[in-house]
Amino acid sequence: MFDVLKIRQDFPMLHNRTMQSHPLVYLDNAATTFKPQCVIDAVVRYYTEQTTNVHRGDYEISYQVSEAYEKTREDVARFIHAEPKEIVFTAGASASLNLVAYGYGRKYLKPGDVILSTEAEHASNILPWFKVVEETGAKLEYIPLTEDGRLTLENFRKAMHEQVKIVAVADITNVLGYVAPIEEMTRIAHEHGAIVVCDGAQSVPHTPTDVKALDVDFLAFSAHKMCGPTGIGVLYGKFELLQKTDPFMLGGGSNARFDMCGNILLKDAPYKFEAGTPNIEGVLGLQQAVRYLENIGMDRIEAYEHELKAYAIEKLKKLDNLILYNPTSPTGIIAFNVKNVFAQDAAGYLNSKGIAVRSGNHCAKILLNVLKTSETIRASLYFYNTKEDVDRFVQACSEITLENCVGLFF
Structure with a gap:
């Protein structure tokens, strides 16, 4: 039995919160979601009991937090059926999609290549490709949608051709909530030698996700849309593609070594993408969000x-x-x-x-x-x-x- 009243007790925002003198009815979950107490506690616990950096300190607390940080990577990987080395922590789905566009698309696309997308995409999955097109000479083409805004497999087949190198679409669109036939689209895209970049911001929080079954090449999503903290997100990428992708930010933690001549040896994925002090409390909150959703x-x-x-x-x-x-x-x-x-x-x-x-x-x-x-x-x-x-x-x-x-x- 799905006991929604019991579930609601886990969310402080649902405890007698009012708006305009009325009990709150929150129906803006596609924008962001409320946080259960376990997520709030994890964030507060980091600041009150665990405040250290990760992967830096040679002392017990830092080691413990670093272990929890990396355990989150394992938990997220399990949640979407990936490998931990395929999980990159970012600032959110927007940051993840930009990373793919600039780190992979800008690096490999050339004049005449095509990025295939739709008119239903969120700005975060279309604007970065606008810029990549401008810088590389590639072209952006759109898969025709039905009159009610759906992406069909038939229309995708018609739009696909050998010049398409990247397909960038949402698994579930954020305005109309239609589900794209991603697994079949990915198979067709791969037959044409293209990769698939999937915006999972509206799908991962609501449906079971198996990246191995979908066979997508990249998948982006945000913690705050799945009961986690703001400012933390995930980029899943097939490891061999992550290795080929350039980080767009360099700094501490991303490199194995560098010298005064400008020679840099980057770490392997995912660490080469995580320069600087990360959103540690966000990652720990994400861990609790994943476990909470899995428990339900x-x-x-x-x-x-x-x-x-x-x-x-x-x-x-x-x-x-x-x-x-x-x-x-x-x-x-x-x-x-x-x-x-x-x-x-x-x-x-x-x-x-x-x-x-x-x-x-x-x-x-x-x-x-x-x-x-x-x-x-x-x-x-x-x-x-x-x-x-x-x-x-x-x-x-x-x-x-x-x-x-x-x-x-x-």
């Missing part, structure tokens, strides 16, 4: 979110004042607008009822070409949300009118 079970989290999304869509479809953009997407993201009401105004009305959602383009600014609207409201569910949360959300949505929104300011 990613398959159970995925199933519960599917159930909750279906419940929400069934009720929202009955409201004649809403436009739903992704009622058939299987994940916990709901993209919608209120007829004749500006997205930010509608989100402001929901705020007045204690409901936290996000409005805007959600860092996917070229998706408007597909959706034919510049902005949407996004409600995003996680495993600690309840049907009661959904009920309050739906009720508030039913009350949104232009007059009610204007009334907030007078």
Whole structure:
């Protein structure tokens, strides 16, 4: 049995927190997630009991923290079915994707090569490639999406050709929540000699992830979207590709030795990418987040979110004042607008009822070409949300009118 009420007790932000004098209903989980007490305790424990650097000190506390730091690498590897040497700690999914673009793409792409992506990508998985194209003379091409914004295997096959060297797509898109057929896409890409860079920011926190089964070459995700701290993320890469990738930051910890003539011998991956003092408390918090999610079970989290999304869509479809953009997407993201009401105004009305959602383009600014609207409201569910949360959300949505929104300011 999935006991969501018991789970909610683990999250201090869900303990009688109010917003606008209403009990908080938090539906912005695609932006960031709440942290269970075990994650908070790990961060506080580092500052109160374990404050040392890692891989530096020849004393007991430093050794213990270094051991815990490297154990996190093992835990993350287990979580996504990788090897510890394939796990690079970064500042987040954005940093991970930039590392691939600049450290691999800029190094190996040449004029005439093609990067294949989609119009649904988050800025972090498209803007770095814009820059790489500018610097290398490569080209960026887009896989056509369906009218409702889905990436299909058929359209991918049509877009794929021998000049494509890199495929950069999200496993689950952050606006519409559609799931890409990554495993099949990867097989086809490899048949054409291309590598696959996967943005897993919206998938790893919500679904079981097996990089060996998917066979992706790189995968990026952030801790803060999976109950961990902010400022820490992961880049998974196949070890032979990580070895070929250049770090874009050098410093202490990344090199084995260097001399006054400028000769540098970098360490092997993953350490060559982790120059300087890392986000130690973030890594230790990530460890607890991974263990917490594993304890619940990613398959159970995925199933519960599917159930909750279906419940929400069934009720929202009955409201004649809403436009739903992704009622058939299987994940916990709901993209919608209120007829004749500006997205930010509608989100402001929901705020007045204690409901936290996000409005805007959600860092996917070229998706408007597909959706034919510049902005949407996004409600995003996680495993600690309840049907009661959904009920309050739906009720508030039913009350949104232009007059009610204007009334907030007078």
